[in-house]
């Protein structure tokens with residue numbers, strides 16, 4: 001939920017709906033490295049509860065202005081969950097209590113609704129006489145907040161990658177008719193492995209604006225440093241308002257400073273409305289003008305000067321990676337965004353939607369092979385199939401080259417699709433003739449995909465097989481005409 005603090009100006013400003021003005025004051029440089037991102041405004045540090053509802057509590061993960069978040073065990077589904085329990089003192093607050101209840105209700109309204117690999121899933125919302133809590137997907141790691149500190153900045157390329165994933169996720173959210181309204185580093189959870197950020201998930205939908213359902217609005221919800229001019233002004237909100245906020249988060253991650261700072265809240269508000277933003281390149285070595293351009297466009301004062309839609313913003317970010325406009329730094333491996341964009345171009349995946357494509361990126365096995373590598377040998381059993389992501393292979397049978405397969409084509413699917421074990425033998429030798437990258441699946445890894453995604457694979461397989469059948473018939477009829 002958004003931390004709520006009062007801005008004098010915001011309080012005194014009129015709001016069309018008559019609802020109170022809510023501007024969360026962010027203190028950008030107080031970012032701590034721990035899991036807990038903000039000090040509780042009210043309520044104390046109670047002892048760790050043993051259980052919350054049906055969940056066994058393992059430890060505390062963090063706390064915000066209005067709630068505490070615990071790691072719990074969902075024994076029924078055998079999974080760890082994050083449980084966000086609203087502080088009762090906050091709900092009972094005579095002044096702000098009703099807003100806190102609204103924030104809870106907003107998130108509770110999204111149970112089971114948002115299913116995207118880069119959005120934290122909300123599994124359940126529970127209200128009893130004594131407590132209110134949300135049960136969410138557990139994201140092991142931290143928020144992005146510590147990485148805004150000038151001494152802990154992430155590599156540029158990773159920041160752009162984070163931006164791409166968040167833009168895709170927020171595009172998905174917007175297609176559900178929702179505007180997040182409180183995109184800030186503390187609301188983006190970073191999964192970490194061995195101290196490295198490996199993935200991100202957008203969280204905390206307490207401030208969400210449901211375009212289809214919300215008839216009255218609480219205005220000026222959000223966090224000052226990342227708030228768009230129109231949001232601050234109580235104007236109509238659009239996807240471009242979240243775009244501004246994401247641009248501000250990326251700016252902060254790149255430079256260690258929010259795009260606009262003032263000596264006071266009033267000064268910050270004044271600058272957000274009027275002052276030009278210092279380009280990121282002036283604040284971080286290695287940032288090229290193309291990066292400035294992408295970030296500054298998201299931060300344009302007028303919504304119509306930002307990107308027309310989320311895809312355009314995501315593509316502009318991806319273009320920085322593919323165009324090698326951000327230095328590779330320590331990250332030599334292929335990035336998820338590159339993989340995603342590569343698959344998106346392949347005809348095999350043309351019927352997959354973004355969420356399904358992300359599943360493929362995450363679940364498939366990506367491998368590189370050198371030129372000359374024998375990917376498959378005739379007569380050997382095989383259960384996996386490969387999709388050529390980059391490079392070419394030659395198919396040899398009886399000492400004769402029968403085919404050259406290129407990017408986007410399938411290899412080994414016949415053995416994979418064969419109905420019986422005896423038939424699951426490779427019928428040809430397959431050799432890489434270029435440095436090769438493939439994405440492969442076995443029956444086991446494919447079974448881990450969602451039903452919808454497996455359905456897409458089946459559709460694509462059928463299309464490939466029908467194309468092959470046509471090609472074979474064509475070859476046969478040519479052969480018989482030639483005789």
Ligand SMILES: Nc1ncnc2c1ncn2[C@@H]1O[C@H](COP(=O)(O)OP(=O)(O)OP(=O)(O)O)[C@@H](O)[C@H]1O
Nearest residue numbers: 001002003035037062063064065066067069082139
């Ligand atoms: N799904 C999750 N998985 C792991 N940790 C989480 C999860 N959700 C929240 N946390 C941790 O709990 C902290 C507080 O969560 P959150 O920001 O949602 O609470 P809040 O009361 O809404 O805070 P605020 O009002 O400051 O935004 C986060 O900063 C994060 O460290």
